[in-house]
Amino acid sequence: MDWLENQREYFGSLSNFSDRLLDGLWTTIQLALLGGALAFVIAIVLGIVAGSPRLWLRGPARVLIEFFRGISLLVLLFWMVYVLPLFWMANPDLPGEELVRNSFLIGVVALGINYGAYGAEAVRASLTTVPNSQWEATTALSMSWLHKMRRVVFPQAWALMLPSLTNLWVHLLKGSAIVYILPGVNDLTFELNNLRRPTDIWFSHALIGLVTYFILALILTLFMHALEARAKHKLGRGPSLKQILTPDPPTAVPDSAGDPASTAAGTDSKSGGAR
Template sequence: MPLKSIVVTAIVAFAAGLVFASFAGYELFIPGLLEGTWITIQITVGGALLAVVAAFIAALARMYGPAPIRWLASAYIEVFRGTSALVQLFWLFFVLPQLGVTLSPMTSAILALGLNIGAYGAEVVRGAINGVSRDQWEATIALNMSRVLALRRIILPQAFVAMIPPWGNLFIELLKSTALVSLITISDLTFRAQQMNQATFRTLEIFTLVLLIYLGISLLITFGMRALERVATGGIVRGRAS
């Protein structure tokens, strides 16, 4: 989808939500839903940052680390990809206290969702690095670069461009997965919507607003990642031209 279309759709989604909320007293729901939206955004941003860090560490460790580190990285990736995000969330929040480690609901949410998405992201990073032309590796060897320097200056900048689209999808999946945190008493957007629905029974109005809010946030993520992709691609092109 072109950037202009994404921007227009995002604006329309938010405008539709505001117009929808202006009728029949819907504005009564807005303050609570906005508070829940802010919690959802915090979890999404925190989880995304953790996911990126975990993905790069796990991918590089699996590809270039010594055997024990490779095994640990592989175990992390397979465990978090092969089990439910909901079970991981419950394990961190309900099981860890029985082992003497107590985490706040927010910390549990960010850790569970960030590590879950990071496991998928590790495969994105690994695939993007493997997708860089072998000629680029051979050039770094000819220039007598160390592996770390070659990755930092030659390989990762090129691989980064290929990572951006799938990372955009993963961030949207992370946003949608934040709805799970309502099950550990976090007052996110979904939790607030459920509370309001139980109190007012205005299901259509409340969950239509929630749908539009999630849509608007996901479109903003898409817009941001597309803009980042354009900047990164332009940087690679300028670097090759020089």
């Protein structure tokens, strides 16, 4: 009972720091949204280029994908924070020093590069699953490369790549907690860790972080599932989002007593019996 009373007091004390927790939550959401947007752009570009039949395009794209997939996000963050600024220290005339020293921007870029490399492989694999007949049809119609990708190939691949992109975006959301090690990035994990230090009580702070990240991941997953349902419906492979959200009411089973066909059948049987 004493333990429960202590936890109740700690939870109550956290309400005094709700502003800090909300600011940290907003920073976490910004990291997930901006990092996810950058990762999506990188994944689309590298995924398309990596599937090119031209070696001089495919080769460098594959090297970049494998390189950034093989680097730990934590190592990439340390390298961008502590190694990259050395180039500006050695060459003060180089432009962009303010950007390199912006910890929040570095966190967004690191998340985008790391998870964008994983997403690029999902994009490339989805493009290769589009039937060859679709590619041949666009060639027969003399479509330009941009037109065939936008109107025929990419819509089919988009529905296939969305489940993988959903998983990656959820992983990116959880991976954004690592960015709190950067100076000046006061995300939710940073604020919870700072509030924990005076009391060294882990349970209440860890529980708040666990529930918050779970709710964010659930919202993100539902949003991506809605996009997937919409993409499949456009291809004629499933119900629309409106049909999923508002299913048809169950149809009533007609009463056999009031069914004209049943009544007629019963009358005939009686007549036959009388004859």
